[in-house]
Amino acid sequence: MQKILLLAFGLLFFLLPKAALASHIVGGEIQFYSVNAATNRYYVGLNLYFDAINGRPNAETPTISLYFFRKSDNATMGQIELPQIVRRNIVYTNTTCREINDLRTLSMVYGSEITLNTDSFRDPAGYYIVWERCCRNNIITNIVNPAATGETFHLQFPALVRNGQPFLNSSPRFPELKGDYACVNRPFIFDFSGKDPDGDSLVYSLTRPWAGFSTASNPGPIPRASSAYPEITWASGINDLNIIPGPRPLRINPRTGVLNVTAGQTGLYVFAVAVEEYRNKVLIGVVRREFQLKVVDCPSNAIPxxxxxxxxxxxxxxxxxxxxxxxxxxxxxxxxxxxxxxxxxxxxxxxxxxxxxxxxxxxxxxxxxxxxxxxxxxxxxxxxxxxxxxxxxxxxxxxxxxxxxxxxxxxxxxxxxxxEPTPVGKPRIVTDLPNGRATVAQGTTLSFKVTGTSPENTDLVVSGLGRGFQLAQAGMTFANATGKNSVTSPFNWTPPCAATGREYVVDFLVTATVCNGQARDTVSVRLNAIPRPNNRPRVSTNITTSQPLAVDEPNGTNKITFEVYADDLDRDLLQLFAKGVGFDLRASQMKFDDKTGPPRLVSVFEWAPDCKTLETLAGRNLKVSFTAQDNSCGVAGVDTLSVAFQLNSLPTAKALENIPNVITPNGDGKNDCFFVENLPNNTCGPQFERVDIFNRWGKKIFSSTDRTFKWCAEDVPNGTYFYGLVFSNQTLKGTLTVLK
Missing domain, CATH: 2.60.40.10 (Immunoglobulins)
Structure with a gap:
């Protein structure tokens, strides 16, 4: 079941039942490490070593409770109850040895995953976890009154949040210890090291074990917060530098964590090791480990x-x-x-x-x-x-x-x-390129094979290297190849334009390797690239006449459209583009998309000019140049085709002539009516709108918008009349005499 560690303010703790007076604890350590940083999941556990022979069965409990404290003020952060998840005998280097010396130690692991509120653990001074228990083995030699002396397990860890960011850290992980014993006056080595999951540096040192606040009468108290837990009292003749006395007292390698000792007398000796955890040379955590070592008077044993x-x-x-x-x-x-x-x-x-x-x-x-x-x-x-x-x-x-x-x-x-090393036979490398030389036209492909051989069953590597250039940059491909006895790899070159005009030297190397010895051979080829003969591209259209194209006034449906083609026999990459001769295509409403690619290129020309454009260009002969250009090496091939356009002049009202000024409506069929011939019927330029006729008093007596109007002066007397021809840009006025 998931457990969540809460803030300790106002937290109620429960008391563990007091265990009977016990002599059972051998040693152990607390572990605390990250399981899933994204969900703030951590593992908390206690590895406990228990004397299965001298310890009392009722001293073993199914659960234990670890307590969390803040270092800066020793405030209680919370507690977690852990179930026993492992119970087994620890192994010995030689499994028969424990029977000889009546040794049997249990490894008991209490642990569980928990979810931490990391925001509650951001104090820069860090935190610590504690578990206390009494008592120790009553047969321990190097401390005073061991049967009434408790043991304190302690682990320090850093803040879980630093500078507003999660600070991920796990305590060192320790393998299960072995239960070996030592012999009097015989060197003994014991690996007490661990590994840090984060790659932090670990430093090991012997330290005095802590007794803590547990007692024989209160063996399982609620752990107290403390900056200085009570220590054990060494027995006579024992001190911090002489924990296990003898010709070579107990020492630990601070870097490797390996203990070594040559004990001078029998006994059961307890010791503690502080494992400091450094990151970037800064101390971030400490875990205390305890264990005990039995020293016996062993039978003589000759060294092989x-x-x-x-x-x-x-x-x-x-x-x-x-x-x-x-x-x-x-x-x-x-x-x-x-x-x-x-x-x-x-x-x-x-x-x-x-x-x-x-x-x-x-x-x-x-x-x-x-x-x-x-x-x-x-x-x-x-x-x-x-x-x-x-x-x-x-x-x-x-x-x-x-x-x-x-x-x-x-x-x-x-x-x-x-x-003596085995000599390496000289390998040989050859190509099937005649005379080792070639001249290649741009755009064509040169291919040959490179073969390396060896007289012995040796490992071969065939490689190629451009002298002063990279093969790929010059368009060359060659894959290094490996094998035994004989190795072949193909070389290919399709020179790009940039490769023309210089000589390329390619060195091919075969390396034969026998164990640590190598022998080599080299062959070189000289290559040149030249431009390929270039056919000029051709530009054409689907226009069927050679005459200039007439441009009509717009009527909503008429427009000029045709296709333009670019072709090339060499199939070079082409560009097709258009340009107005003396004018701007797009400003004149002409549409044409420039194209780039392999032939054939096709693009459509379209022109549907409006009146404004025609008024600007009226009366001119326009030309549009269509150009196809290739990208061949050297001088590019170019072809240009021009298409002409004929634009008529727009009519004007000023061009009207022969407007009559007298009519004789007498029925003789001659000059009976007033009308104007050739009034413009266009969509662009000046356009006829209407005609108005007035009498001499300014009264309008006739009006028409029909460009074919006729006024025959019915019902009006002889006299002088006034007309106005109204156009889109002006009005032409004049007099008209009526004679009947």
Whole structure:
């Protein structure tokens, strides 16, 4: 079930039931790490080690509660109850050793995922998590009154929000510890390290364990906030630098977290390690880990021995020597193994120090001694590619281990050997380009093959390189190829325009590799690109007449339209465009889309001029030039075709002549009516609107909008009359005499 950690203000806590007086805790640590940053999900847990032999079963609880505090003022942030999710025996390096020394330790993990309100965890000083419990094993040697001394588990973590942004961090992750014990006066090594999920730096140091505030009478109190938890009291002769006394007291490597000790007396010793977490050299978290180490008086155990003797020699190899393995000699060495203890299982392994571990094998790798005088043999063999470079020795170790308790005893034999390298046969590279030269016309393709060969079963790489240029920039394609014995790769070149006018040198290289040795061969080709002969493009139209195109006055439907074509025998990329000769196409309402692309190009010319345009251009002969241009190398090919347009002059009212000034309406059929011939019937220019006739008193007696009007002076007497011919741009006035 999802758990949410709330702010602690006004939070009610419950008391855990008091456990019976117990002597059970071996050690452990708290863990706190991000599970899903997007949803603020975290894992919180306690890894607890429990003495399954000396501890009391009723001291084990199904749940525990961890408490969160703020460092700056020790304010309580909240608590979380965690169920037990793992319960198992911890493993030992040698599983039979725990039976000999009556050791059995339980690993119990309490943990759960929770959702945190990260906005509540933004204090720059950070926070800490605590769990307290009493009591420790009553057989602990190096502290006072262990059966009544509690243990405090503690983890510090940084603010989860910094500068308004989420600050992602996880505490170090620690593998389950082993339950090995140490022997008096025998070196003992114990890996106490962890790994940081965020890649932060970890620094390890021994520190005094904390007793905390739990007591024998109150073994499971609600943890208190504190900046200085009570510490345990060391027993007589024990101090922070002498936690496990002996020829070599307990120490820890601050970088690796590996503990080592040579204890001087038996006992059960508790110790604590502070693991500091640094990011960008700034301390952001600390987790305290505790454990205890049992030191016993072990039976004597002889150290196994690894020896080597070169063939033909009587003396054994000394580590100050260097052996030499020649090309014609076997690439295997016989290693001799001995152990004074009978019935010991010996395990042997190799470690390459300046070459790959996988290039070294040993067989067999496991033996059982039958007597103290047994001499066993293991054979070390080198991969064919293990060889010395520049006469420098390769270095490796043979490590033999027994199965003694609590940890195997080992002997390491370091051997230096100069292994003569295998010579690499010279490869050969050729092309099938005649004489290694070629001249290529632009736009055409040159192809040939490049082949690299080797006399041996070697790895080959064939590559190509332009001398002073990149192959792709010059339009060349060549893929590097790999293989064994023989490798072929094609070369192709289709020169672009930019490639003409210079020589190109391409170097082809074959590299043969045998292990770490290489041999090469090179062949070069010289290439030139020249322009291709260019056919001039051609521009044409679908106009069927050679005469200028007549431009009519607009009537709403008439327009000039035709297609323009651009062709090229070479199929070069073409441009087709139009230009008015002495005028602007678009300003004159002509429409034509310039085109670019491979032939054939087609574009439509359209012109439907309005009156305003015709008035501007009336009476002119216009020409439009249509041009096709290719993009061939060198001088571009061009063709131009002109189309002419004829525009008539627009009629004007001033051009009217022979307007009559006398009529004789007497019925003789001659000059009986007033009319005007050739009145303009156009849509552009001056347009006839009407005619008005007035008597001498200014009264309108006749009006018509018909351009074919006739006024025959019916019902009017003889006399002088006045007319007005009204046009769109002016009115022509005159007198008319009527004689009957």
């Amino acid at each position: 021995v690894a020896l080597f003797r070169e063939k033909g020699k009587t003396a054994f190899y000394k580590e100050t020597e260097t052996i030499r393995i020649k090309l014609d000699q076997p690439r295997c060495l016989d290693i001799l193994l001995t152990d004074l203890d009978p019935n010991q299982r010996l395990t042997v392994q190799t470690k390459a120090l300046n070459f790959g571990d996988r290039m070294l094998t040993i067989s067999p790798n496991s033996f059982v001694t039958r007597s103290s005088t047994d001499t066993l043999k293991a054979t070390v063999c080198f991969d064919p590619c293990v060889q010395s470079q520049n006469n420098q020795p390769i270095v490796f170790e043979v490590i033999v281990s027994d199965d003694g308790c609590p940890q195997p005893l080992t002997d390491t034999l370091r051997i230096r050997a100069i292994i």
